[in-house]
Amino acid sequence: MEIFVFDGTLEGLLTAVFECYQKKAKDVKIVSEVHHVPDVFKEAFHVISDDVKANRVWKGLAKKLDSNWMKSIYKAFLSEQPATFQDLFEFIRYIIDNQPGAEANFGNRYVLEISQMSHKVHREKHRMEAFIRFQKTADEIFYAHIEPDFNVLPLLIDHFKNRYADQKWIIYDLKRKYGLFYDLEKVEEIAFDFTAEMSPALNALPGNVLDPKEELYALLWKDYFRSVNIPARKNMKLHIRHVPKRYWKYLSEKQG
Amino acid sequence: MFERIREKLEILADAAKYDVSCSSSGSNRKNENKGLGDAEGTGICHTYTEDGRCVSLLKILLTNHCIYDCAFCVSRRSNDIKRAAFTVDEVVELTMNFYRRNYIEGLFLSSGIFKNADYTMERLVRIVKKLRTEQRFNGYIHLKTIPGASEELLKEAGLYADRMSINLEMPTETGLKLLAPEKSHDDVKKPLDYIQQTITQFSSEKALIKAVPKFVPAGQSTQMVIGATPESDKEIMHMANTFYKDFSLKRVYYSGYIPISNDSRLPVIGSQPPLIRENRLYQTDWLMRFYGFDVKEILNDAHPNLDVDIDPKLSWALRHLEQFPIDVNTADYKMIMRVPGIGVASALKIVQARKFGRLHQDQLKKIGISFNKAKHFIRYADSPLQLRDYESGHIKALILSESSSKYTRIPKNQLSIF
Ligand code: SF4
Numbered sequence: 001m002e003i004f005v006f007d008g009t010l011e012g013l014l015t016a017v018f019e020c021y022q023k024k025a026k027d028v029k030i031v032s033e034v035h036h037v038p039d040v041f042k043e044a045f046h047v048i049s050d051d052v053k054a055n056r057v058w059k060g061l062a063k064k065l066d067s068n069w070m071k072s073i074y075k076a077f078l079s080e081q082p083a084t085f086q087d088l089f090e091f092i093r094y095i096i097d098n099q100p101g102a103e104a105n106f107g108n109r110y111v112l113e114i115s116q117m118s119h120k121v122h123r124e125k126h127r128m129e130a131f132i133r134f135q136k137t138a139d140e141i142f143y144a145h146i147e148p149d150f151n152v153l154p155l156l157i158d159h160f161k162n163r164y165a166d167q168k169w170i171i172y173d174l175k176r177k178y179g180l181f182y183d184l185e186k187v188e189e190i191a192f193d194f195t196a197e198m199s200p201a202l203n204a205l206p207g208n209v210l211d212p213k214e215e216l217y218a219l220l221w222k223d224y225f226r227s228v229n230i231p232a233r234k235n236m237k238l239h240i241r242h243v244p245k246r247y248w249k250y251l252s253e254k255q256g
Numbered sequence: 257m258f259e260r261i262r263e264k265l266e267i268l269a270d271a272a273k274y275d276v277s278c279s280s281s282g283s284n285r286k287n288e289n290k291g292l293g294d295a296e297g298t299g300i301c302h303t304y305t306e307d308g309r310c311v312s313l314l315k316i317l318l319t320n321h322c323i324y325d326c327a328f329c330v331s332r333r334s335n336d337i338k339r340a341a342f343t344v345d346e347v348v349e350l351t352m353n354f355y356r357r358n359y360i361e362g363l364f365l366s367s368g369i370f371k372n373a374d375y376t377m378e379r380l381v382r383i384v385k386k387l388r389t390e391q392r393f394n395g396y397i398h399l400k401t402i403p404g405a406s407e408e409l410l411k412e413a414g415l416y417a418d419r420m421s422i423n424l425e426m427p428t429e430t431g432l433k434l435l436a437p438e439k440s441h442d443d444v445k446k447p448l449d450y451i452q453q454t455i456t457q458f459s460s461e462k463a464l465i466k467a468v469p470k471f472v473p474a475g476q477s478t479q480m481v482i483g484a485t486p487e488s489d490k491e492i493m494h495m496a497n498t499f500y501k502d503f504s505l506k507r508v509y510y511s512g513y514i515p516i517s518n519d520s521r522l523p524v525i526g527s528q529p530p531l532i533r534e535n536r537l538y539q540t541d542w543l544m545r546f547y548g549f550d551v552k553e554i555l556n557d558a559h560p561n562l563d564v565d566i567d568p569k570l571s572w573a574l575r576h577l578e579q580f581p582i583d584v585n586t587a588d589y590k591m592i593m594r595v596p597g598i599g600v601a602s603a604l605k606i607v608q609a610r611k612f613g614r615l616h617q618d619q620l621k622k623i624g625i626s627f628n629k630a631k632h633f634i635r636y637a638d639s640p641l642q643l644r645d646y647e648s649g650h651i652k653a654l655i656l657s658e659s660s661s662k663y664t665r666i667p668k669n670q671l672s673i674f
Contacts (some may be wrong), residue, residue: 021350041418049492085639104608104609104611104612105608105609105611105612106608106609106619106622106623107609107612107613107615107619108612114624126300129300130300130302130303131302131303132358133357133358133359134356134357134358135357136356136357142356142357144358148426149381155654162287162294163287163292163293163294164292164356165287165290165291165292165355166290166291166292166392167292191330201385213353216258217353217354217357218357219258220261220262220265220350220354221354221357221359223265223266223269224265224269224314224354225305225311227265227266227269227270227273228269228270228273228305228309228311228315229273229305229306229307230273230274230305230307230309230514231516232515232529233306233307233309233512233514233529233531234306235307235308236305236306238304238307238308239304239306239307239308241306241308242301242304242310243303243304251303251323253303255394
């Protein structure tokens with residue numbers, strides 16, 4: 001068993017696959033730098049991310065897999081889970097080593113793992129599309145922050161750009177400390193420091209930076225949520241299955 | 257200032273909530289004018305009510321004033337309740353501002369009948385026209401068709417709405433006449449038919465000329481109230497089937513009647529709404545639309561009502577044990593979908609995966625089928641030798657005992673679909 005340490009990027013992971021074939025390695029344990037605990041008795045191979053090598057692996061995959069599967073690889077990668085890095089590594093090798101069509105073999109462990117993990121990431125992307133609540137600031141920017149389990153921001157760009165084409169918006173990932181800013185033309189990555197008044201717990205900006213009508217609409221939305229309930233049908237179990245409690249902090253209608 | 261609009265919203269959202277449809281999918285309206293919103297693809301539930309219903313649209317009435325007196329409706333003229341009406345601009349503002357904050361996918365606008373049908377429909381059309389043309393709003397719009405409104409108005413409405421709907425209310429004409437003598441199913445069929453024909457006409461023109469505008473791109477739907485009148489499940493689902501066929505409906509909704517009136521023709525206030533029954537009807541609807549079942553296979557003279565304790569697919573399978581077990585490694589895709597515990601997606605995975613070798617129990621479990629339910633109906637690579645044929649009562653008892661949480665405790669509210 002050899003240990004490959006990579007830099008945590010998709011490029012690094014793909015480079016690792018390339019190196020694995022180069023070195024004719026059989027059993028490889030793949031670890032990202034942040035998770036790597038050096039072991040004095042076992043030397044690790046440090047993969048150096050390389051555009052050209054990564055691209056060759058990616059193009060090779062694209063010849064065998066359709067675009068949905070290529071997206072699944074990307075989504076599974078964004079899970080940032082150590083076990084998924086290993087599954088991806090094995091899945092990619094499995095695809096390379098087999099005839100086209102091997103990805104349909106859901107009897108294979110890695111095919112199933114990657115398909116399920118990409119599904120989970122996709123589900124969180126979808127949840128963010130649903131649960132993000134913008135607040136309008138005094139300078140006409142619609143702002144929201146989130147703390148997703150997975151690194152889903154890159155997957156959100158198209159959706160929000162298409163939908164909110166005529167308003168400026170920011171979606172900020174508090175956990176990973178970066179955000180997206182749409183300036184009516186393009187989406188850019190941004191990073192900034194948080195002040196204490198920005199409440200990560202409640203997904204809310206302090207009142208003094210908000211548009212004067214913001215309070216009204218937040219209130220109307222809360223009212224609306226209350227009036228559409230039909231008490232005779234109340235079923236909290238089903239409710240929580242749809243809106244797991246960890247997402248409640250995003251939902252203004254659930255506050256106070 | 258805040259208070260008036262808050263009160264209106266409370267009254268007019270409350271009155272609109274009994275219409276259960278909240279779908280915001282099936283349209284193809286893209287944001288091509290750099291305006292606000294995009295209604296392409298599948299809709300999003302932005303939150304869920306405490307009874308687990310999806311909230312994706314701002315669902316309101318323009319007004320709850322009504323000249324009719326339908327016994328099952330909270331807005332009926334004889335009901336002593338607060339009345340309110342939005343202005344055109346209020347609805348436009350609310351929709352735009354909710355949408356901009358990512359609260360909703362769009363607007364579901366209905367109304368009590370104010371003065372007459374055309375007067376009401378004309379207001380509704382004014383709102384959606386303003387949203388589309390002045391505000392460049394591309395979010396989803398579901399608009400109610402007001403029975404009796406002129407064809408010109410319906411045609412104009414269809415140019416701005418993504419979906420239009422008109423409710424059958426009671427599943428049979430007799431039921432409807434009992435509770436709303438002023439109404440008839442024909443009032444519903446006429447506009448459904450007119451809009452359906454116009455959809456067809458627009459799409460055939462579209463094939464020739466590209467610039468033809470959209471017309472109700474997400475199609476039409478309807479709703480039936482369940483349990484207010486004594487129809488059998490067979491009557492309900494056969495009626496739904498007819499409407500799916502005759503008017504190419506996208507959806508039929510079944511809404512368990514929530515007692516809101518002391519009228520002696522109706523279930524008394526406080527009685528439980530028939531939520532399990534409602535769920536069984538939805539399951540049947542799914543079997544018809546996605547699982548290749550004919551309605552007559554599930555509900556017929558010998559079986560006029562759905563079982564409460566088991567879902568309709570299991571019930572069908574138990575009545576047709578002669579067709580089981582099937583071998584998942586060789587059976588037809590259509591037949592695999594009919595196995596209790598196997599859904600559309602798992603069935604597809606099974607037929608893909610089996611090309612790589614015969615499937616075993618652990619693989620089937622990982623693929624995501626409900627194995628404990630399905631195992632009575634299937635054979636697989638390592639299935640145990642079957643010593644004797646079980647009869648249906650025995651299998652049912654086994655399944656019920658193994659899935660105790662789901663079936664034996666009588667669930668008070670909806671179950672999930674399968
Ligand atoms: S016409 Fe519509 S709003 Fe008026 S009472 Fe009948 S169902 Fe209610």
